[in-house]
Structures are given as structure tokens and as C-alpha cells.
Amino acid sequence: MATTYAWLWTLLAFVLTWIVFHVLKTKKAATEEAETEAEERRDGATDVIIVGAGIAGASLAYALAKDGRRVHVIERDLKEPQRFMGELMQAGGRFMLAQLGLEDCLEEIDAQEVKALAVYKDGKHATSPFPNDKRFPLEPVGRLLRNGRFVQRLRQKAASLTNVQLEEGTVKSLIEENGIVKGVTYKNSAGQEITAFAPLTVVCDGCYSNLRRSLVDNNTEEVLSYMVGYVTKNSRLEDPHSLHMIFSKPMLCVIYQITSDEVRCVAEIPADSIPSIANGDMSTYLKKTMAPQIPEHGKLRETFLKGIEEGLLEMKTTATKRMSSKMCDKRGVIVLGDAFNMRHPIIASGMLVALSDICILRNLLRPLANLGNTKKVSDLVKSFYIIRKPMSATVNTLASIFSQALVATTDEAREGMRQGCYTYLSRGDFGTTGMMTILGGMNPHPLTLVFHLVGITLTSMGHLLYPFPSPRRLWQSLRLLAWALQMLGFHLVDEGFKEMLIPTNAAAYRRTYMAKATA
Structure with a gap:
């Protein structure tokens, strides 16, 4: 009997001790959380630092600022980008822009409506329009555009808000304390090295991101091929409202109208055999190998050949890359855009995925009065990785x-x-x-x-x-x-x-x- 009582008292003492310990631990965590939030409110002039002001960075800055956040955007070069990727805004992407209040950024840049996909193979061709889907609330029409002009419109829209600070500078590193990202160190346009702090940092500095390696383990990018692109000026296709995809050999060619009088010509080239633009090998390759495969239908071949000579100054090559999305485990930071997830540009949906991600993230963060609670933000970000899958996985x-x-x-x-x-x-x-x-x-x-x-x-x-x-x-x-x-x-x-x-x-x-x- 005495032994039984001893065991019961021991068990009771253990239970009481565990309860006291658990209550104290919970109170301590709540206190630390409250102190963290209070500290961020007291000392932080900025709610969010965004590294990069491309499509993703500028759109996110506007969306968060419209919700009352104080946003500091740091972009390496605020001049108009000169690139030929990201020139098709799918109908779904246009809808995401409307959700963010940014659809007017497609105006005043001479963007062209795209309503169909035209495919060509072995002398045959067909045009397939984007169909009306009763479940889709907008007209099924996308936009073909100059990427740099669109980026500048987004930057102007974001910078028009008083709680957005858009600054030219190069981010050198992230500032971490106890495994939590607290801000960034960057060099401004005057060459001064500056530290900036915020409870949340968003890294969306593109496919060449230097910060990605310090945030995501084993997230390597795979180079699939190269694209060479140039513009044929003073030209208009017979069907300017279609994206023209030619099933050429060894890889595809794509031709489309990017402004009212400019046509973009793009050819994909295997990664192990890229002719030189500087010595003229690329022009020869395009004329002798690719041009004979471009159909004469709709002035496509004429436009393709005309632009080879005229477009030499603007002719560029860029790598097509693939990189799976990997979760960033560090608190106080989120990775977005091409720094986070890349895919082959053949279906021209990179901007669509980025804008979808921003809509999701904006909605998740909107209920939080303060972003200093890194645990809550971290939990929301885990939800983000799940919610984005229908769009990104497709x-x-x-x-x-x-x-x-x-x-x-x-x-x-x-x-x-x-x-x-x-x-x-x-x-x-x-x-x-x-x-x-x-x-x-x-x-x-x-x-x-x-x-x-x-x-x-x-x-x-x-x-x-x-x-x-x-x-x-x-x-x-x-x-x-x-x-x-x-x-x-x-x-x-x-x-x-x-x-x-x-x-x-x-x-x-x-x-x-x-x-x-x-x-």
C-alpha cells in the first residue's frame, strides 16, 4: 500500500511539474513574440524590403503598399531593361494584374492583343484561338509587349505611392541574427554601403540572383538551351494577333508582334552549339539554317530575313533555364519570381506564375497588422507553397x-x-x-x-x-x-x-x- 501511494504521489508531482513548465514556456514564448513585434514597431521605419524591381518586385511593392505597408525597393539598375523574355502576358496573367490593380500598366506601351496560337509544321498550319471559358471572368485575350516598357510602367505605378521608396542600389548580403533575416546590406548609386532593416525581406532579383544560394539549399538551375532574339522594325504581320510557333529543326522558332510596327523573331538553339553574334556566324546560321524553314505564309519568312540585318544591334542570346521551387526555411525572408522558380519559356507563362504568387502572398499577409511576428509569417509562407501549386505545377x-x-x-x-x-x-x-x-x-x-x-x-x-x-x-x-x-x-x-x-x-x-x- 505504501508503495502504491508513493507511485501516485510521484506521478502527481510529475504531472504538476510538467504543467507548470508548459505554462511558463508558453508565457515566455508569448512574451518574446510580443517583444519582437514591439521592437519592430518601435525601430522599423520599413515593413518590407524588396530586392529587385522587375515584374515581380514592382508588382509586389505596389500590392503591399496599397495594403498600408511601408516598402523599400532596392533595384540594381532603374533604367529600362533591354531583354526579349517576358513579352507575352497571357490572359490569366492579365487577370492577375487586374486583381492587383495593375492592369492599366498594359496601357500606353503600344502592347498588342494576342488572341490565338498559330502553329506551323512541314508546310501545314493551323490557328487555334484562346477559347471563351465561362469560368474565366475576363475576355480570353493576352498582350504582346516590350518587356522593358512594361517593367517601367510597373515601377512608376509602385513609386507613385508615398509609402514606397524605390532606390537604385546593389544588395551585397542579407543581415541575419539568430537565424532570422533582419534586413540587407547594399551599396547605393553614390557608392555608399548602407544597411537597411525590416521585419520582412523579399528576394526577387531574377534568374541571376546571388542571394538565392544563401537561402535555399540544393536549388540548382539547369540550362536547357539558348534563345536568340531580334526585332524587325517598321513591320506588321498579316496576323498580328497570333503568336506564331514554327516547328522548325532542330528547335522551335517563334514570331510575334510586340508593338504596332515591330515584330519579334526568336529562334531556339541547342546549348552546346551557339554561333557567335560578333563574327557573323549567328546571322549566317539564321539565314541558311532557320530561314528556309520559316513559312512564307503571312509574311513570316520575309519578316524573319529582314530583321536579321536590321536587328544586329539588338540581337541577343539568353539561356533558357529550369529550376524547381524549393522552400526557404529561414525566417524573415521570402524568395519570389525567377529567383524562386523557373521553367522553359516555350509557353510564355513566367509572368503569369509570378503574378499569381504575388496575389496569394498579398492575401496571406493582409490580415497581419505587423510583420514582426516571424513565426506567424513563416507559417503563412508554408501555406503559400501549397496554395500556389495548382498554377505553378500546371x-x-x-x-x-x-x-x-x-x-x-x-x-x-x-x-x-x-x-x-x-x-x-x-x-x-x-x-x-x-x-x-x-x-x-x-x-x-x-x-x-x-x-x-x-x-x-x-x-x-x-x-x-x-x-x-x-x-x-x-x-x-x-x-x-x-x-x-x-x-x-x-x-x-x-x-x-x-x-x-x-x-x-x-x-x-x-x-x-x-x-x-x-x-
């Missing part, structure tokens, strides 16, 4: 698979996939309509994309088996199926089986972020 998967499937090759199975993609995009049935809705960013639904990828695979196998399934054709179709499953399987693992295959995630995203504009 775009990343489609861009990666198209970039592989549309490369010309002597492999019979892969050529069958290339032909299947052309057929699926050009035949004008429900498959084409559904794929065009996804391409336009109007239906961010990974599972729906999977169904269409299965449809493309079956169409491609049908081409290989036609007119009758001989043993050789059957073998090639099975090889094609294995390759398609390999490509899809990679993204199911990379993006997450749950995020790709459970439709409730996409439905929740559509209800919240694809509803009628409220900004």
Missing part, C-alpha cells in the same frame, strides 16, 4: 514536357510525339480547346493537364501505328509511351503527387484567385 509541367517533346530528332518515337503535339494543337476539337485554355492561364488545373498529356500521348501513338500496327510500329509506340510516362512521372515527384492529382486543391485556388476581380 505551368512548370507543361513547359517542361513541351520543351522536350518539340525538339526535332532522328528518334522515330520522339518524332511521333512531336507530330502528336502539332495535331493536338491544330485539329480544333475539345482537346485543342482544353489545351488552349491551359496555355492561356485560364484553367490552372494539374489533373486536367494530365488528361490532356495522356490525350497527346495517345494521339502520338496513333500516328506511329498508322496505317496498321506492324511489330516495328508497335515497338516505337511502346517506346513513346515509356518516354511520356517518364516525363510525367518526373513532375509528379517534383511537384508532388497530392498537388498534381487531387482536384480539390485546384478548385480551391479557382474559387479564391480566379473569381471576379476585387482590387
Whole structure:
């Protein structure tokens, strides 16, 4: 009996001790949290530091400032960017701009409406319009534009708010204390080294980000190929409202109207064989190898050749890159834009994903009166990685698979996939309509994309088996199926089986972020 009482008293003492310890620990954590918030309120003149003022940085600055945040944007070069990536704003991206109150930034830059995708292969061509989707609240029309002009409009809109400080400077490093990012060290335009503090730092300084390596482990970028681009001036295509995609060899060419009298010509080149622009090899390559494959239809070849000589001064090459989105575990900092997630530009949806991410992040942060509570912000950021998946996973998967499937090759199975993609995009049935809705960013639904990828695979196998399934054709179709499953399987693992295959995630995203504009 005495032993029993002793055990009971010991157990009671243990329970009481644990309760007291737990209560004290909770109070201490709450006190530290309150002290942190009070400290940030008292000392911080800035709520958010944004590194980079490109599409993502300028848009985020405006969105957060409209919510009353004090925003300090530090951009390495505030002159108009001269680049030829990010020149197509999909209809879905235009809708995201409207959600952020930034759609007027597409005005006064001579942007052109894009209403369709025109595809060309082996002397055949077809034009597939972006379809009307009753679930999409805007007209299914995108914009073709000069990227630099658009960026400048976004910067001007953000800087027009009194609580936005837009400054030219180069960020050298992040300031960390006890594993929490407190701000940045940067060199301003006068060469002075300055430290700036804020409870939240957002890194969106593009694909060449130097800060990414210190924030995300094992997040390496993969160079897939190179794009060479130039402008043909004083020209207008016969169909200026279509993005013209030529299934050329070894890789694609794209031609589109970026202003009322300028046409952009872009050719993709394998990463291991880039002709030199300086010594004229690039011009020779474009004239002799690529130009004969450009169709004469719609003044495409004429425009392509005219711009090679005229566009030498503006001719540039840029790498196409792929980089999976990886969570940043550090508190007090968020990574966005191309510094966070990249995909092949073949479906021109990088701006769409960035703007979608900003809408999500803005909505998550909006209820927080103060961003100094790094634990709460960190918890919200974890939600951000999940909520963004319907859009980002759809775009990343489609861009990666198209970039592989549309490369010309002597492999019979892969050529069958290339032909299947052309057929699926050009035949004008429900498959084409559904794929065009996804391409336009109007239906961010990974599972729906999977169904269409299965449809493309079956169409491609049908081409290989036609007119009758001989043993050789059957073998090639099975090889094609294995390759398609390999490509899809990679993204199911990379993006997450749950995020790709459970439709409730996409439905929740559509209800919240694809509803009628409220900004």
C-alpha cells in the first residue's frame, strides 16, 4: 500500500511539474513574440524590403503598399531593361494584374492583343484561338509587349505611392541574427554601403540572383538551351494577333508582334552549339539554317530575313533555364519570381506564375497588422507553397514536357510525339480547346493537364501505328509511351503527387484567385 501511494504521489508531482513548465514556456514564448513585434514597431521605419524591381518586385511593392505597408525597393539598375523574355502576358496573367490593380500598366506601351496560337509544321498550319471559358471572368485575350516598357510602367505605378521608396542600389548580403533575416546590406548609386532593416525581406532579383544560394539549399538551375532574339522594325504581320510557333529543326522558332510596327523573331538553339553574334556566324546560321524553314505564309519568312540585318544591334542570346521551387526555411525572408522558380519559356507563362504568387502572398499577409511576428509569417509562407501549386505545377509541367517533346530528332518515337503535339494543337476539337485554355492561364488545373498529356500521348501513338500496327510500329509506340510516362512521372515527384492529382486543391485556388476581380 505504501508503495502504491508513493507511485501516485510521484506521478502527481510529475504531472504538476510538467504543467507548470508548459505554462511558463508558453508565457515566455508569448512574451518574446510580443517583444519582437514591439521592437519592430518601435525601430522599423520599413515593413518590407524588396530586392529587385522587375515584374515581380514592382508588382509586389505596389500590392503591399496599397495594403498600408511601408516598402523599400532596392533595384540594381532603374533604367529600362533591354531583354526579349517576358513579352507575352497571357490572359490569366492579365487577370492577375487586374486583381492587383495593375492592369492599366498594359496601357500606353503600344502592347498588342494576342488572341490565338498559330502553329506551323512541314508546310501545314493551323490557328487555334484562346477559347471563351465561362469560368474565366475576363475576355480570353493576352498582350504582346516590350518587356522593358512594361517593367517601367510597373515601377512608376509602385513609386507613385508615398509609402514606397524605390532606390537604385546593389544588395551585397542579407543581415541575419539568430537565424532570422533582419534586413540587407547594399551599396547605393553614390557608392555608399548602407544597411537597411525590416521585419520582412523579399528576394526577387531574377534568374541571376546571388542571394538565392544563401537561402535555399540544393536549388540548382539547369540550362536547357539558348534563345536568340531580334526585332524587325517598321513591320506588321498579316496576323498580328497570333503568336506564331514554327516547328522548325532542330528547335522551335517563334514570331510575334510586340508593338504596332515591330515584330519579334526568336529562334531556339541547342546549348552546346551557339554561333557567335560578333563574327557573323549567328546571322549566317539564321539565314541558311532557320530561314528556309520559316513559312512564307503571312509574311513570316520575309519578316524573319529582314530583321536579321536590321536587328544586329539588338540581337541577343539568353539561356533558357529550369529550376524547381524549393522552400526557404529561414525566417524573415521570402524568395519570389525567377529567383524562386523557373521553367522553359516555350509557353510564355513566367509572368503569369509570378503574378499569381504575388496575389496569394498579398492575401496571406493582409490580415497581419505587423510583420514582426516571424513565426506567424513563416507559417503563412508554408501555406503559400501549397496554395500556389495548382498554377505553378500546371505551368512548370507543361513547359517542361513541351520543351522536350518539340525538339526535332532522328528518334522515330520522339518524332511521333512531336507530330502528336502539332495535331493536338491544330485539329480544333475539345482537346485543342482544353489545351488552349491551359496555355492561356485560364484553367490552372494539374489533373486536367494530365488528361490532356495522356490525350497527346495517345494521339502520338496513333500516328506511329498508322496505317496498321506492324511489330516495328508497335515497338516505337511502346517506346513513346515509356518516354511520356517518364516525363510525367518526373513532375509528379517534383511537384508532388497530392498537388498534381487531387482536384480539390485546384478548385480551391479557382474559387479564391480566379473569381471576379476585387482590387
